[in-house]
Amino acid sequence: MIKYISLIFISLVIISCQDTIPEFNKEEAFTFLEEQCNLGPRYPGSDEIVLCRNYIISALNQYGASVEEQYFSVIINDTEFEGVNIIAKFYPRMSRRILLGAHYDTRPWADKEEDISLHDTPIIGANDAASGVAVLLELASIISKKQPEQFGIDLVFFDLEDMGTYQKNETWCLGSEHFAKNYTGEKPEKAIIVDMIGDKDLEINMEYSSYHNSPALVNEIWETGKNLGFSEFKQRIGNKIYDDHYPLIKIGINAIDIIDFDYPYWHTLADTPDKCSSQSLYIVGQTLLKIIYSD
Numbered sequence: 031m032i033k034y035i036s037l038i039f040i041s042l043v044i045i046s047c048q049d050t051i052p053e054f055n056k057e058e059a060f061t062f063l064e065e066q067c068n069l070g071p072r073y074p075g076s077d078e079i080v081l082c083r084n085y086i087i088s089a090l091n092q093y094g095a096s097v098e099e100q101y102f103s104v105i106i107n108d109t110e111f112e113g114v115n116i117i118a119k120f121y122p123r124m125s126r127r128i129l130l131g132a133h134y135d136t137r138p139w140a141d142k143e144e145d146i147s148l149h150d151t152p153i154i155g156a157n158d159a160a161s162g163v164a165v166l167l168e169l170a171s172i173i174s175k176k177q178p179e180q181f182g183i184d185l186v187f188f189d190l191e192d193m194g195t196y197q198k199n200e201t202w203c204l205g206s207e208h209f210a211k212n213y214t215g216e217k218p219e220k221a222i223i224v225d226m227i228g229d230k231d232l233e234i235n236m237e238y239s240s241y242h243n244s245p246a247l248v249n250e251i252w253e254t255g256k257n258l259g260f261s262e263f264k265q266r267i268g269n270k271i272y273d274d275h276y277p278l279i280k281i282g283i284n285a286i287d288i289i290d291f292d293y294p295y296w297h298t299l300a301d302t303p304d305k306c307s308s309q310s311l312y313i314v315g316q317t318l319l320k321i322i323y324s325d
Contacts, residue, residue, distance in 0.1 A: 051319055051320055051323045053319075054315035056308040056315070058168050059164045059167070059168040059315060060308035062089075063163075063306060066082055066085065067156050069085065071153055073136050073138035073193070074135055074190055075112075076138075079136075083134070086116055087116060089171075093170045093174035095119060095120055096118065098118075099115070101113070101114055111190065113204065115186060118187075120170070120173050120182060121182040128183055128219065128220045128222070130169065130184070130185050130186070130221075130223075130224070130318065131166075131187070131224070132186075133192065133205065134187045135159060135191055135192050136154070137152070137153050137297050138193065139152070153298065154299070154302050156228065156302050156305060157293055157295065159191075161228030161310075162223075162226070166185050168311070168315055169185070169319070169322075181219070186209060188205035189204075191274055199276075202273075203272065203274050203276060206275075207277045209277070210277035211277075220247055220284055223275040223286070225287065229310055232313060233262055233290055234262055234290050235269075235290075237271050237273075237289060239270050239275070239276060240286035254317050260313045273287045
């Protein structure tokens with residue numbers, strides 16, 4: 031009888047824990063994606079990136095986050111660009127932290143178009159920029175309403191990620207490079223970058239550098255996704271991708287990248303909202319919520 035009661039108690043505890051995980055609203059997240067795209071191409075130096083920056087900050091202020099704008103400047107092809115990283119903190123008094131990041135700038139050139147005459151045309155960047163930001167903003171909405179028991183949450187929206195030259199890693203991820211070089215204070219226990227996760231045909235491999243730097247965190251996230259029934263998290267190591275997690279890895283942070291780099295519309299004019307799926311945003315967002323709210 032005692033054993034039977036114990037089994038009932040354990041079952042109730044498991045159910046109770048499951049009930050503490052909020053539900054990610056995929057429709058709201060997709061609205062965040064569309065509204066960014068409606069602003070137009072959001073490349074550094076454009077009026078549209080200023081509008082996007084204000085859009086993000088306005089949402090974060092609405093959710094009660096402590097928001098900081100981190101200004102910096104870089105020289106690209108003999109031209110100076112001003113960049114602004116947006117740093118939002120939820121429950122800053124909590125010592126244990128999870129950092130979630132995404133870049134919000136889009137590529138100024140559609141240089142993967144077959145038609146060379148289109149290479150100087152800026153892209154909308156629905157998947158490559160807007161999808162990661164959309165997931166983070168929906169997470170911000172949820173976190174503002176329900177405090178995680180274990181972690182305070184830091185959201186970082188990186189600027190100047192996507193103006194690099196192919197095969198020259200040092201020309202990419204300039205916002206996260208500046209953030210990492212100027213990072214002070216306690217390092218987060220977990221740092222998770224999301225990028226290009228809106229693809230309708232979502233398949234997320236274990237990014238090479240992420241796995242070799244933080245295998246335990248990669249396994250935790252991929253196993254969580256699997257347990258939630260998301261077969262889109264593939265149990266295989268993929269390519270090495272230089273993304274916003276890499277500057278964090280260089281300063282000793284436990285950082286990984288969630289990215290589906292197999293996207294046929296990458297850096298083309300066809301990277302538009304119709305190529306994205308609210309379900310893909312849900313898969314990544316709900317997995318992250320499980321990480322944030324689980325004991």
